[in-house]
Amino acid sequence: MAADTSLEVALVAADRTVWSGPASMVIARTVEGDVGVLPGHAPLLSLLTDAVVEINTADGVVVATVDGGFLSVANNRVSVLSERALLAEEIAVDEARAMLDEAQGLPTGDERELRIRRAEARIRAVEKARAGVR
Structure with missing residues (x-):
């Protein structure tokens, strides 16, 4: 089975959706180390650390920070869930x-x-x- 060519990503804080859309890759730091997620990635649920998250899109890279949280990957959908998340331009x-x-x-x-x-x-x-x- 061929993998889709994109991911559907949602970066969500407790009070809002910070960013969502299609992406080609997501890089996040989990308690076990950095994780790069590409289309077709195996299902994953992991704890995030306080760190930078990078989302590669057709328009460039979206850079954000998260204050811990969770990373969930399944069926080319990536959810980055954190109590607080900020885009770089909001900092x-x-x-x-x-x-x-x-x-x-x-x-x-x-x-x-x-x-x-x-x-x-x-x-x-x-x-x-x-x-x-x-």
């Missing part, structure tokens, strides 16, 4: 850098590490978008 890099500075000033612990990961992911998303992706 104010100055605010993300301030978040990072504030987090680095916290005492060592899980909350500090979580805030650092989230701030760094937002900064990376903006940098990737500025480097030429949509």
